[in-house]
Amino acid sequence: MRSREYGQFCGLARAAEVLGQRWTMLILRDLLVGPRRYSDLLAGLPGIATNVLAARLKELEADGLVTCELQTGNSGRSVIYRATPRAEELAPALDALGRWGAATMREPREGEVVTDAALVAGLRVAAGGRARRPGRDVVYVIRSGAAVAHATMRGTTVEVEAGEHPEPDLVVVAGPGFRDLLAGVLDADAAIESGAVELTGDASLLTEFTATFRVPYSETVTF
Amino acid sequence: MRSREYGQFCGLARAAEVLGQRWTMLILRDLLVGPRRYSDLLAGLPGIATNVLAARLKELEADGLVTCELQTGNSGRSVIYRATPRAEELAPALDALGRWGAATMREPREGEVVTDAALVAGLRVAAGGRARRPGRDVVYVIRSGAAVAHATMRGTTVEVEAGEHPEPDLVVVAGPGFRDLLAGVLDADAAIESGAVELTGDASLLTEFTATFRVPYSETVTF
DNA sequence: CTGGATCCTCAACGATACTG
DNA sequence: CAGTATCGTTGAGGATCCAG
Numbered sequence: 001m002r003s004r005e006y007g008q009f010c011g012l013a014r015a016a017e018v019l020g021q022r023w024t025m026l027i028l029r030d031l032l033v034g035p036r037r038y039s040d041l042l043a044g045l046p047g048i049a050t051n052v053l054a055a056r057l058k059e060l061e062a063d064g065l066v067t068c069e070l071q072t073g074n075s076g077r078s079v080i081y082r083a084t085p086r087a088e089e090l091a092p093a094l095d096a097l098g099r100w101g102a103a104t105m106r107e108p109r110e111g112e113v114v115t116d117a118a119l120v121a122g123l124r125v126a127a128g129g130r131a132r133r134p135g136r137d138v139v140y141v142i143r144s145g146a147a148v149a150h151a152t153m154r155g156t157t158v159e160v161e162a163g164e165h166p167e168p169d170l171v172v173v174a175g176p177g178f179r180d181l182l183a184g185v186l187d188a189d190a191a192i193e194s195g196a197v198e199l200t201g202d203a204s205l206l207t208e209f210t211a212t213f214r215v216p217y218s219e220t221v222t223f
Numbered sequence: 224m225r226s227r228e229y230g231q232f233c234g235l236a237r238a239a240e241v242l243g244q245r246w247t248m249l250i251l252r253d254l255l256v257g258p259r260r261y262s263d264l265l266a267g268l269p270g271i272a273t274n275v276l277a278a279r280l281k282e283l284e285a286d287g288l289v290t291c292e293l294q295t296g297n298s299g300r301s302v303i304y305r306a307t308p309r310a311e312e313l314a315p316a317l318d319a320l321g322r323w324g325a326a327t328m329r330e331p332r333e334g335e336v337v338t339d340a341a342l343v344a345g346l347r348v349a350a351g352g353r354a355r356r357p358g359r360d361v362v363y364v365i366r367s368g369a370a371v372a373h374a375t376m377r378g379t380t381v382e383v384e385a386g387e388h389p390e391p392d393l394v395v396v397a398g399p400g401f402r403d404l405l406a407g408v409l410d411a412d413a414a415i416e417s418g419a420v421e422l423t424g425d426a427s428l429l430t431e432f433t434a435t436f437r438v439p440y441s442e443t444v445t446f
Numbered sequence: 447c448t449g450g451a452t453c454c455t456c457a458a459c460g461a462t463a464c465t466g
Numbered sequence: 467c468a469g470t471a472t473c474g475t476t477g478a479g480g481a482t483c484c485a486g
Contacts, residue, residue, distance in 0.1 A: 003457065003478085006249060007270050007334055010341035011325030011348065011438075012317060016248040019320070022459070025239040026229060038468050047230050049460045054469060076467055089326070089441065093319035094235060097242070100316050102234030104309075111230060118233035125234065215234075218312065226459085226476070245478070261449050272479050277450055299447055300486070 015093070018063055023048050025094065027056055030117040031066060031083040032091055033162055038079050044115050057081060065090075098125045103218035106179060116162040119147040126182060126213035127151070127158040140209060141168040144178070151213075158212060171200040172209060182215045238316070241286055246271050248317065250279055253340040254289060254306040255314055256385055261302050267338050280304060288313075321348045326441035329402060339385040342370040349405060349436040350374070350381040362388050363432060367397040374436075381435060393424040395432060405438045 004021060006013040019025050023045065030036055030044050042053055060066040065087040071078050098121055108114070123142060138153040141164060150165035151158060177196030180186040188206045191197045199206060227244060229236040242248050246268065253259055253267050265276055283289040288310040294301050321344055331337070346365060361376040364387060373388035374381060400419030403409040411429045414420045422429060 001270060001334065005332075006246075007336060008249070008341050009328065009331040009335040009337050010249075010252075010345060011321035011323070011328060012248055012252050012344060013341065014324030014328060015320040016324075018324075020243060020245055020248065022243055023229075025235055025243060026231070026233075029233075029235050042468090047224060047460090049462090050469070051461095051471085052459065055458095078467065079469090086327075086441065090323055093316060093323050096316035096319045097238040098234035100234070100313055101237030101239075101241075103312070105232065105234060105237060108232040109228075111224065112232040113230060114232050118231050118236065121235060122233060218309065262447090265449095270479085272481095273450070274452080274480095275478060278477095301448065302450090 018060075018065070021056065021059070023052060024056055024060070025097070026117075027053070027060065028065065028083065028087060028090060029094060029098075029121050030115075031081060032088065032094070033117045033120045035080050035082040038081065041081065044117050046113060046115070060087075094121075095125050095128075098122065099128075099215070102126075102215045107176060114144040114147045116147045116149065119144050119149045120160050120162050122215070123149055123151060123160045123213055126215045127160065128214070130158065130212050130214075138170075138205060138208070139165050139168045140205070141165050141171045142174065143171070144174040153212070168201060170202050170205040170209065172206070173198040173200075179215070181210060182213055183217045184210070184214065185217065241283075241288070244279065244282070246275060247279055247283070248320070249340075250276070250283065251288065251306065251310060251313060252317060252321075252344050253338075254304060255311065255317070256340045256343045258303050258305040261304065264304065267340050269336060269338070283310075317344075318348050321345065322351075322438075325349075325438045330399060337367045337370045339370045339372065342367050342372045343383050343385050345438070346372055346374060346383045346436055349438045350383065351437070353381065353435050353437075361393075361428060361431070362391045363428070364388050364391040364394045365397065366394070367401070376435070391424060393422060393426070393428045393432065395429070396421040396423075402438070404433060405436055406440045407433070407437065408440065 001007045004017050006017060026045055027041060030041055042048065042050060045053065057066060057068070061068065065084055066081055067084055068079050068081045071080050102122065102125065119142065140151045142149050142151065148164055149160055149162055150168060151160045175195045175197060177186055177191065177194055181191040181196050186196055188210060192199065197206065224230045227240050229240060249268055250264060253264055265271065265273060268276065280289060284291065288307055289304055290307055291302050291304045294303050325345065325348065342365065363374045365372050365374065371387055372383055372385055373391065374383045398418045398420060400409060400414065400417055404414040404419050409419055411433060415422065420429070
């Protein structure tokens with residue numbers, strides 16, 4: 001049996017052969033947020049070695065989960081990596097894993113960062129298909145460390161994308177304790193008071209924000 | 224950052240730190256089927272090195288996902304490993320991964336085996352909460368290679384456990400093409416005809432069996 | 447006999463330098 | 467910018483050994 005295989009006729013074993021490789025889940029997470037250049041991936045995965053990223057992208061391409069295309073602009077060439085439909089079928093499973101992992105997170109560990117993709121993935125999981133805004137569209141910009149994302153509430157849908165938005169209704173800057181706010185442990189007033197959030201814009205939208213984005217606490221604290 | 228960590232404050236990264244280790248997903252799959260002794264785990268994970276299994280169990284215990292207790296019977300001591308409630312919270316995520324992986328499985332690859340835990344996990348995922356039997360209880364025994372499981376349909380629930388059952392209503396022995404039957408590609412009559420299943424007992428229950436256990440095909444074939 | 451620990455080999459990962 | 471090449475370090479695989 002090849003080294004990454006498990007020799008079992010089992011769906012989970014097949015999934016583990018792909019996702020059990022170091023960095024692979026996070027690469028797919030980043031690509032499920034949107035197409036990325038090689039250097040974007042490298043920058044969004046602090047600590048990954050460049051040869052490992054190259055090797056993983058090759059494997060994922062061979063597995064039919066990633067495609068790449070050369071793009072030649074005026075300022076040099078670039079290679080765009082994109083998740084395939086088969087990779088998108090993984091989204092529910094990765095979301096479930098992210099929800100499980102988030103349940104025991106409290107504060108960042110020493111040296112941990114929040115990347116754009118982590119923030120987007122986290123907010124998408126937190127939204128979990130909820131949509132409480134039949135009225136007019138609302139746009140949030142969320143910042144956590146150096147990461148920025150924006151969420152658009154439109155009708156019954158929530159869309160979260162990486163990066164800024166030109167006209168947010170509310171800018172939410174996450175501080176220490178923001179996680180508690182999303183868990184419902186901290187209420188909106190206390191969060192503002194303690195610096196768990198800093199708001200710019202229509203602060204009255206925060207209640208709706210916390211009603212939409214929720215990450216539960218797990219009883220068991222292991223981290 | 225320690226070697227298995229990713230340095231990101233992200234639920235998926237936390238999950239990957241646990242599940243990204245080789246063999247860990249399959250160890251948890253086995254333990255979610257039921258408590259197991261060290262030697263049971265070793266036997267149910269063909270190819271794992273004994274030191275790797277010992278190391279993983281230690282890590283999982285440190286992460287609060289596994290507990291172990293010494294059990295001294297008359298025929299020597301044994302150590303029972305058990306999934307904790309926190310590990311059981313992983314079940315939906317592992318099910319989603321298993322479903323994703325199973326979608327592109329066709330026939331076993333050269334040398335692949337079906338273990339008891341793989342069969343139970345696969346059937347549980349295939350049942351997916353379905354339950355079509357308001358009438359009397361029905362018990363199936365399912366065999367695939369050396370693996371045996373039994374499923375009990377009771378009211379609106381389906382329970383799948385490893386091993387034999389003393390009084391099955393129908394014994395289903397999986398042959399080549401059994402996967403196609405669960406996908407709906409092969410109908411019941413054709414499956415019996417072609418040897419995809421061999422039945423003992425009330426063969427008329429096969430229709431209900433296939434209505435309960437379903438594993439869809441994914442369009443993209445990569446294996 | 448079960449539940450590991452030890453030792454050795456080799457493959458994978460990590461860090462960094464270098465190239466088309 | 468998008469990788470490849472190289473090399474040191476870590477982890478997995480496999481066999482064996484040991485303790486209760």
